[in-house]
Amino acid sequence: MKAVVCGAGRVGYGIAKALSREGNAVTVVDWSPELISQITTDLDVRGVVGHGAHPESLERAGVADAELLVAVTHSDETNMIACQVAHSLFKTPMRIARVRAQAYLDPAWRGLFSTGNLPVDVVISPEQEVGRAILQRVETPGAFSTALFAGGRVQLLGIRMHEDSPVAGSSIEQIREIFPDLRLSLCGVNRDGKLFVPTVSDPLLADDEIYIAIEPKMLDRALQILGEKTEKVRRVIVIGAGNIGVYVARALERLGRVKVRLIEANKSRAEAAANQLKRTVVLHGDGLTPELLREAGVDRAELAVCVTNDDKVNLLSAVMAKREGAGRAICLVNEEAFKPLRDALEVDAFIDPRTTTVSTILQHIRRGRITGLQSIAGGLAEALEGVVLATSPLMGKSIDDLELPDNVTIGALVQDGEIFMPGEQAVVKEGDRMLLFAESDAVPKVERLFRVSLDYF
Known part of the structure; x- marks a missing residue:
């Protein structure tokens, strides 16, 4: 896919990094020669110095051949006009704009962002996205990170292990033996700044940041077992x-x-x-x-x-x-x-507003294949929710027998409204929703699992 990113700030950098890492041809447009020099040095992307909304700058960036424009400059107006120019002059199929001013987002003006007016396919409000992230943490005491998937049926939590945790030093396999009623999936461990997908026998050590997938109704039970407070916020x-x-x-x-x-x-x-x-x-x-x-x-x-x-x-x-x-x-x-x-x-x-905004933008870019996405630990990993298609290599296999890429693990399977965790009997069917946790290098392979194609990496 060819993509043009307007804005080389924190969010633009994050979007360009994620898209280029997955093999897309990315061009970044920004007024600042210094920012363009830095981003082209750090990443495998092309840079254009110029105004993100000017037709000449967008033409030099190759927007006429691009499938995607992401406008995330510091100016709402520049972002909106960039989408207008891309649509009117270059027929760019998909256009995403970051809009911070709440005056544009008032429900009274809901018709503003439409093809007949301002042709923006997806409007991203960092303030609203950050606000939602904070509210999720209000509802989840004891977790430093939380995200909902499958329409709220599955929750991914980031929890820090403490020395006085009753299960510190135990593996998830041992925890399941001691607490057979605890249904959760251990997806990732961030230890000393290095994130990895653990095995069921890896011990959980003090100061580990662990990522678990659970049903929301099991939240209090899981936090108690892991030694976290469950006091409700009042x-x-x-x-x-x-x-x-x-x-x-x-x-x-x-x-x-x-x-x-x-x-x-x-x-x-x-x-x-x-x-x-x-x-x-x-x-x-x-x-x-x-x-x-x-x-x-x-x-x-x-x-x-x-x-x-x-x-x-x-x-x-x-x-x-x-x-x-x-x-x-x-x-x-x-x-x-x-x-x-x-x-x-x-x-x-x-x-981190950047991580929150980047996660939301990537989810919209991958719409149709990936229905949910959350960037983990500053981009070291991603949690991705996808719908299983008839041609997927996941079809017809037990969740414990899935041949997943290296550094990828299953968080949960949602089938006919029922939640299945690793270790439980379930065979993957068409239309199932699956939550996968992948280290950053493996994300493109995860995307291929949900494509309408018989080709498998």
């Missing part, structure tokens, strides 16, 4: 009243059972948030001030969500909130260099 402190903070607060209001306090340093932004929210108490002040945190009741809060526009403020406010008594802290972090600080600062989870 009080939340949100620091930062930008698009993400307001989105999270509004969604928590809809849950009904959660009391929310929102802290914002900017007075006009705090007033705007207070006007938009119904039951959230909005406090104007600095989220790094212990007195204000105490006034917000941080010592009684199960969770602090730090989502200002400044990574450093988010990191420090997360540390302050936990020091003042918050049960857990989630932190929005854009800068890669800060990622290793999570453990040292004792922050429970980092939210």
Whole structure:
């Protein structure tokens, strides 16, 4: 496939990396010669210095022959016009735009992004995607990462093993013997920065970050066995009243059972948030001030969500909130260099907008073959949900007898609404949904398993 990516920032870089890794011909367009030089040096992609919405730049990038345009510059308007130009002048079949301003996304203007108006096939809102990721963590205490597949029937969790975990040092095989009622699949282990697909006999060590697939109804049981807290979130402190903070607060209001306090340093932004929210108490002040945190009741809060526009403020406010008594802290972090600080600062989870946005974009690009996708550990692996077709080499085989590529494992099989885990009796049928966990190098092979083709890698 030929693809043009407009924007060589963090998200553009991530998209170009994922597409080029899978053998696609990728061209990246950006105004910055420095960013183009860096991305063409790091990746097997072609670069064009120019404006992402200008016909001349897009023509030089080869958009006339491309099947896909992904516009992820820092300007919403540039992204939208790039899609318009690609459609009107070059007939590019698929067009994806990142749109951050919520004014464009108001349901009242739902007809804006259509072929007769602005021909954008898929609109990605990083703020909404990050907000959804945070809400999933609110619903899943004890996990640093979570994603839903198969319409919510299967959940993939990232959980850190602690020294005092009752099953530390045990393999998943031993855990199943001790707890036969525990139905889960161990998909991946991130140990000392190296992610691998484990065997059933590999021991789980302290400080391992493990990825498991389970049914949501088994969540509390699994967390208890793994030594994690399962206390439900009833009080939340949100620091930062930008698009993400307001989105999270509004969604928590809809849950009904959660009391929310929102802290914002900017007075006009705090007033705007207070006007938009119904039951959230909005406090104007600095989220790094212990007195204000105490006034917000941080010592009684199960969770602090730090989502200002400044990574450093988010990191420090997360540390302050936990020091003042918050049960857990989630932190929005854009800068890669800060990622290793999570453990040292004792922050429970980092939210990376780039990873979240890239996962969503890749899912839409692979629509029809892959129906769900989640990037894992900064791109070291992917969890992919696909529909089994009649021509798939997976057809007619027991889930324990599947001949999967190296570094790939099955997370779960959904068949006629029933969930099957590895070790359970089930034969793959046409139309089944299958969750596979693959190290990054094996992702193209996984895609081929779900293609309408008799060719098998």
